[in-house]
Amino acid sequence: VHDAALMDRRHDAGQWARSASRGAAPRVVAKLDPCGPASGGGTTTTATAREEPERYRLRLWCDDGDGLRQVSDDSERPRGAEEVAQEIFAAVGSLRRPDPSGPRPVIELIVDRDALEVPVDRWKAAGPGAVLPIRLGTPYPLVVNCPELRELNGGTMLDQWRERWTRLDAEEPLHIDDATAPDPEAVCGLVMERLTARVTIDVAAHRRTGVVQMCLAAGVPVVLWDRSGEPESPAVRHAARMSARELPEAVRIYRTKTMQRPEEYTGRPVLAWADAGRALPRLDLADPTE
Structure with a gap:
């Protein structure tokens, strides 16, 4: 290998190594x-x-x-x-x-x-x-x-969660609103149709909790919604334009704007993010009677 070509390859390898080291935050x-x-002592009314x-x-x-x-x-x-x-x-x-x-x-x-x-x-x-x-x-x-929801259905959904995560950059995101999924059966069908890794949710406030939990229980690793309950959420729209891996930073930036211009940026985005490649701590549960 010619020295010049070797130096080029070494330069490329150095750039790759620096990029890889910055990959996992x-x-x-x-x-x-x-x-x-908080307990203040004495009798506390409801x-x-x-x-x-x-x-x-x-x-x-x-x-x-x-x-x-x-x-x-x-x-x-x-x-x-x-x-x-x-x-x-x-x-x-x-x-x-x-x-x-x-x-x-x-x-x-x-x-x-x-x-x-x-x-x-x-x-x-x-x-x-x-x-x-x-x-x-x-x-x-x-x-x-929320590992609790992911583990509700045992190994099947855990395997789907891992498989979905590998498709984070390949699969098109799924958007769920009241028109596309008017009932739990429709939500389940949409989520199970393909191994989508990313879901955005913009449904009526009284349905939001159930839809979010269904997506997480199905093993979807990246789920975005707005806890403010505002219809056609501006926070969800703001983040929907971003690639999946840009979402944590995009949501952070939106939150800074709610401090600057709260009347304009009214959303309260929540991002569930479960990276299948990064370990969670072992959570040893004690017997509540002990």
Whole structure:
């Protein structure tokens, strides 16, 4: 091989290696478990309980590219929304980033089916250092992941989830609205017709939860919807133009615009993202009677 050709190939290989190293963004994985409102001692009426802020148990892992490492200590202690945001921001700050020009770190929330629409992306950190009114979903892409729904039907849907993920860049996205899928049978038929990896949902608010959960239970790895319930969602339209792999960043940018011009950017996008190529932490469940 001529020296000049060899140098060209080495240059190409170096570019490929740099691109590959930036392919997988570092991430913070947060397991979020609602545990009811704060207890102030004494008797609490039902009305008062509804007014008190929700509390959460939190476990955190960092993934710098070398695998998951747990970084949270007291995972059983209930926390408020501001404290959760503060701890997640601290975990992102602890990530080792050998290439600062690489992709932004991703915050991946592991939630159960009842917490898919908890507005974590709008939570602000507390504390004396919180000078900027930064919401959790604006400086970094924030996605949700619900293994509970994916595992409902056992290995069949898990295999479909893995197969769908391999088709993320090949399959055309599927859009579900009230016209294309007026009932659960139609939704199921659309999702099962082909191994689509990406679904956008824009249905009436009273149907949204059921349609979202059906798509996730079918193993669809990327699902986008708007929790505001606004018909013909501008947030969904904004992201629909993007390629699948651009969605986490596109949703992040939309969330920044809701801070700048809330009257114009009224949507509240939620992005479920389940990368079949990246490990989740082992979630060892304790016997609730212990």
